[in-house]
Amino acid sequence: MTPQAKIEILQHLIQIPSVNDHEAQVADYIASLFEPYPQAKVEKVTYAPGRDNLVVTIGNAGPQLGLCGHMDVVAAGDEGAWQHAPFAGEIVGDQLFGRGASDMKSGLAAIVITLLEFLEQGTQLPGSIRLLATVGEETGEYGAAQLTAAGYADDLAGLIIAEPSGLDNVVYTARGVIDYKVVSTGKAVHSAQPEKGINAIDNLMKFYNAVGPVMAKYTQTDPVLGGLLHNVDLISGGEQVNSIPAQAELMANMRTIPAYPNQVIYDDLEALIAQLNQEPGVQLDLSYSYPEEAIPGDPHAPLVQLAKQVSDQVCGHDTQIVGSGGANDGAEFLQAKSDFTSIEIGPGSNTSHQVDEYVSIKEYLQAIEVYEALSLAFLKKAAQPEQVHD
Incomplete structure (x- = not known):
């Protein structure tokens, strides 16, 4: 997939005003991207009218890695205060503007494209990847709670949440x-x-x-x-x-x-x-x-350390292993039957929930590289018989 095509997917997501609702429109659009690939299992899980979670699973037998992103965004507030229309996806230089550009449609788009590129390239995965696109994260993580109760996280060996930590941070614990x-x-x-x-x-x-x-x-x-x-x-x-x-x-x-x-x-x-x-x-x-619940986490867990190594290599920086003051969907998914590590790492800026929210296009494209390399590295490690699953 070309960089321009990847940018256009993010723009399209931002142009869907899924403000604390209407996530079904986002789910429908993402599902349409997988139509050329019948080997992908696409499931919509309805929370309420107009509010569908989306689960997409690709790959083979073996360990399963979850990639998670939420489809809702907070309200734009006074749109007249924005220099760049909140639902246009306008690009100025390296910055792509819009509500959700940072929190977190750039992360969502990046994990969607990760699966699409694996399918496009015919990558033989040593396991499977499950995309978990949720409703209602901004108002209570109830989409993640619904998917957890339905068993969609029961077979996970690890979970990556594409929240806007910045690619120079791996969040392993959260309030x-x-x-x-x-x-x-x-x-x-x-x-x-x-x-x-x-x-x-x-x-x-x-x-x-x-x-x-x-x-x-x-x-x-x-x-x-x-x-x-x-x-x-x-x-x-x-x-x-x-x-x-x-x-x-x-x-x-x-x-x-x-x-x-x-x-x-x-x-x-x-x-x-x-x-x-x-x-x-x-x-x-x-x-x-x-x-x-708070997420305890372990900074030495294999998924945490792999995420640091991959981000260091792809982005050329010293990735920090940190905690977060905010809650995320991982708190719900960790209530599943399996025992796994959940981390946050994703593209974004310090403009989440603010006027003229934006994401760096360079970081967005790097995030896709990070997710692809990290997914393969984790699944290979987890598939080794002598390795204890994360």
Whole structure:
């Protein structure tokens, strides 16, 4: 495939505005690229109307490597603030602009092209490669959760997620995430007679003031990721200034580390809610939004070390082995039946989720070389009988 053809595939992906939805259009386009190759097994797994995950498997008997990318992007915001239209795929010099250019349609396009070139060239793989293109990563990794529950990761020997780490970084460990909401229900009355009502804001503040000390006991730090993070980011309540509020709520975001599994934190939060609800008039309800476990990882795992070696060779730099503060689809896929290493390495820039998001065309094309070389090297290593699968 020519470099121009590879660039056009990325442009086409960016021109599909899959903003937190409409991933089926992306899945349909990618599936169409594999139509000339009947030996590729193409499966669509519907999450909701207009939202299809896509699984493409190529290769032979032996170890299986997963290549993962998500098809959704975040909203462009005020499109008038963009110098380059967010869904045009405009090229200026070495930069290709558009929403998702960095996060992460360039990585998605690169792993798609990796499979296409293996098919085009008739490469005899010492195993198989499974493309896992997911929905809903930006809002909760629920596409990855669906594919994991359906068994699509059960036979993996390793997983490469094409998130925009930059090709000079291999991410082997990542924070988890817990988003939670606390709703306080009270009783509205006229503010001149507060004793006849129940102030939902006052009761919510009891939780707010108590949760900080509870979270402060998590003092252990990770040498790569740092400590556990807890932030209350949204608070709302009340109807008008002369009424005792009948309802109030807060939302908080936590970034966890491997030392503290999510269940440990759930237990503490739920115990605090139960304790406060014993007080007269207090009614607090706790819920979670798409929590993800932290990814522990091993910097010496074969896939991690191979990724560094290959990226060093292809790109001519000293690739660093690092951790990530953000969650990714790997947290879901690692719940599969098999035991494997998940890493992140992919093209991108520091403009993800920003106005005039872009990716370097040179890095995008290098990423394809990295994925092709890394896929072959890993499968060959994993296929050797004396090797323990990653």
